[in-house]
Amino acid sequence: MDFTVSALSFVGPKMKWMAQLPKDMGIEIFWEYGSEDYWKQMLPVLLSERSGAFSIHGPSVCEDISQAGNTEAIMKRLCRPFDVYHQFHSRFYVLHTNxxxxxxLTPEESAQRRAIALExxxxxxxxxxxxxxxxVVENVNGAPGIPPLFSQTDFLDIFKQLPDLLCLLxxxxxxxxxMDISAIQKTLGSRIFAYHVHDNDGTADQHKRIGQGVCDWTEWAAHYRQYTPSAEIVFEYDGLPQVSVYQEDQLYLEKIITHRT
Incomplete structure (x- = not known):
């Protein structure tokens, strides 16, 4: 299993701190949090002598592929990271469903948005x-009082309709x-190419450390081991730029995935 750390906790002046992560840990950047010139200057610093994988989280804050609009303009914006992707040998590119x-939203409006997103x-x-x-296509949550655009059934249906598509869960x-995480692991299996791992109390997208919310990590680990043993594990925490946090949580996940004592 391979581990990566998201740049979510390191936005701004703290970005250079990611260079202090163990070299066998990968780095995932949020494309929108810097210009192309910024990343071309910053990534040589972050990736120097690093054996861990590099990945790119595509535009998601200011981009919504489920909204009506000029599809060709959206495609051009989504393709902008490709040069950096290849220059720095990215392993994968993350796309939100919406x-x-x-x-x-009415049921009809939601269905129309799902159809646009799928297309x-x-x-x-x-x-x-x-x-x-x-x-890799990532599942997206709703908000308090607002259901997700793609329910578990809707999300899995994307992969039925696009049989070569890979998932980031x-x-x-x-x-x-x-969503039933274990059921998705079982259904998609090796098509789950990577995970964003973080925790919450079930009411908000809090991006807490594993073990600080309601996720059953022992159950997740058992199904990771059984169904997705090669998937990249990306720690996507918010407000936690301390390198030791990621080292500790990597050791914990390795232990419960491999049954080490």
């Missing part, structure tokens, strides 16, 4: 394949969406 949902995922998958980019988003 952005933040407005309240009070664009398929179109972007074609561009990724043509550009030798490994695409976000544990925190799944908790908020009342």
């Amino acid at each position: 952005g933040k949902m407005p309240p009070n 664009r995922i398929a179109a972007f998958q074609e561009r990724c394949t043509a550009s030798d980019v490994t695409l 976000d544990t925190g988003h799944a908790l908020m969406s009342q």
Whole structure:
């Protein structure tokens, strides 16, 4: 199993602190949190002598592939990270199914948004394949009082309709969406290429450390071992730039995944 740390906790002046992570740990950046020039200057510092994988989280804060609009313009924006992807040998590219949902969508409006998102995922998958980019699609949570656009059934249906598509399963988003994480692990198996691991209390997307919320990590580890033993594990915490946090949590997950005492 391989471990990566998300740049979510290191945005701004703390970004250089990621260079202090153990060299066998990977680094995942949020594309929107820096310009292309910024990443081309910062990544040589972060990735120097690093054996851990590099990955890119594509635009998600200011991009919503489920909204009506100019699809070609969206495709161009989604493709902008490709140069950095190849220059720094990224392992995969993360795409959200949708952005933040407005309240009070009708069932018909939600279905229309899902159809738009599916069409664009398929179109972007074609561009990724043509550009030798490994695409993984991530489940997205709703908000208090706002259900997720893609329920568990809807999310799994994406992978039925696009049989070559790979998944990134976000544990925190799944908790908020009342998804059965174990069932998704069993259903998608090796198509789960990576995880975003973080915890919450089930009411908000808190990006807490594992063990500080309601996720059953022992159960997650058992199904990781059984169904997704090669998936990348990305710690996606917020407000935790301390290197020791990630070292401790890597040791813990290694222990429960491998049954080490």
